[in-house]
Amino acid sequence: MRKASLLLVAWFLAFPHSRAQNQDFSKVEMKVTRVSGNVYMLQGAGGNIGASVGEDGIVIVDDQFAPLADKIRAALKGITGKPVRFVINTHYHGDHTGGNALFQKDAPILAQDNVRKRMEHGGTAGNLGKISMQTEVQPKEALPIITFEHDVTVHLNGEDIHALHFPSGHTDGDSVIFFPTSNVVHMGDDFVTYGFPFVDLGAGGSVEGMISAVEKVMAQLPPDVKVIPGHGPISNLDDMRRFVTMLKETLAAVDKGVKQGKSLAELQKENVLAPWQKWSGDFVKADTWLETLYNDLTGKKGEFIKHN
Numbered sequence: 001m002r003k004a005s006l007l008l009v010a011w012f013l014a015f016p017h018s019r020a021q022n023q024d025f026s027k028v029e030m031k032v033t034r035v036s037g038n039v040y041m042l043q044g045a046g047g048n049i050g051a052s053v054g055e056d057g058i059v060i061v062d063d064q065f066a067p068l069a070d071k072i073r074a075a076l077k078g079i080t081g082k083p084v085r086f087v088i089n090t091h092y093h094g095d096h097t098g099g100n101a102l103f104q105k106d107a108p109i110l111a112q113d114n115v116r117k118r119m120e121h122g123g124t125a126g127n128l129g130k131i132s133m134q135t136e137v138q139p140k141e142a143l144p145i146i147t148f149e150h151d152v153t154v155h156l157n158g159e160d161i162h163a164l165h166f167p168s169g170h171t172d173g174d175s176v177i178f179f180p181t182s183n184v185v186h187m188g189d190d191f192v193t194y195g196f197p198f199v200d201l202g203a204g205g206s207v208e209g210m211i212s213a214v215e216k217v218m219a220q221l222p223p224d225v226k227v228i229p230g231h232g233p234i235s236n237l238d239d240m241r242r243f244v245t246m247l248k249e250t251l252a253a254v255d256k257g258v259k260q261g262k263s264l265a266e267l268q269k270e271n272v273l274a275p276w277q278k279w280s281g282d283f284v285k286a287d288t289w290l291e292t293l294y295n296d297l298t299g300k301k302g303e304f305i306k307h308n
């Protein structure tokens with residue numbers, strides 16, 4: 001218990017966007033939105049939960065924080081009396097996997113191989129700069145008991161729920177989850193709406209990988225698809241296009257400076273990200289994003305976990 005609360009404190013220090021809204025979990029309300037077809041979205045604190053709900057039961061994507069498990073269960077009960085059959089984790093971060101140990105009593109958890117490895121071993125998450133935190137070793141009850149290297153499909157509720165790994169984006173274990181019949185996609189934290197994104201360079205993430213993941217996903221989606229971001233309201237392809245354009249432009253702007261031999265301090269002084277100031281958020285401010293881009297472009301690396 002003590003360890004769990006310390007872990008939460010650590011997450012809140014690293015992720016003030018969740019701290020600001022939700023210091024006290026007892027005040028958190030679970031908001032349920034029907035996205036499209038069989039798919040719902042649950043918003044409480046932490047990452048958005050996607051839920052496929054149908055005659056076979058429930059498949060959820062991510063499970064927020066442990067203290068919210070009962071509220072998540074109650075919200076799901078409000079949609080159907082059927083049980084949770086599987087949980088899929090989009091990546092290892094505690095605001096997406098915090099409920100794992102509790103939900104795994106109900107149903108097996110599936111995730112990409114690196115999600116399990118990172119939860120099993122702990123490590124330092126962050127942008128190798130201002131954002132830095134230790135992630136604790138997780139108990140075995142919290143570890144996904146089914147893992148995959150590239151992709152997996154869960155055939156339930158008349159839907160081929162497809163989890164596809166994109167290497168080295170937000171982390172090195174990100175999966176995007178497709179619900180093709182319902183015309184919904186859950187992006188995990190490869191797409192968020194809180195402004196400049198967090199790229200966990202410490203856990204094998206990269207900005208270029210995030211760009212490539214978002215572009216590859218967009219290329220295979222119908223134009224009217226409903227997008228569940230890792231954090232934020234239901235979005236669409238235009239939102240993702242704006243996001244990826246910003247990623248590419250800011251990466252190019254900083255790359256130009258790096259190629260001219262400029263230091264991070266010089267680039268900060270020049271305020272090279274000024275044209276994208278509107279993306280500066282509470283969590284990742286322009287300075288932190290600049291530092292992320294700089295560290296990524298200059299090859300700073302975290303602990304590398306080999307991809308199989």
Ligand SMILES: [Zn+2]
Pocket residue numbers: 091093096170189
């Ligand atoms: Zn994350």
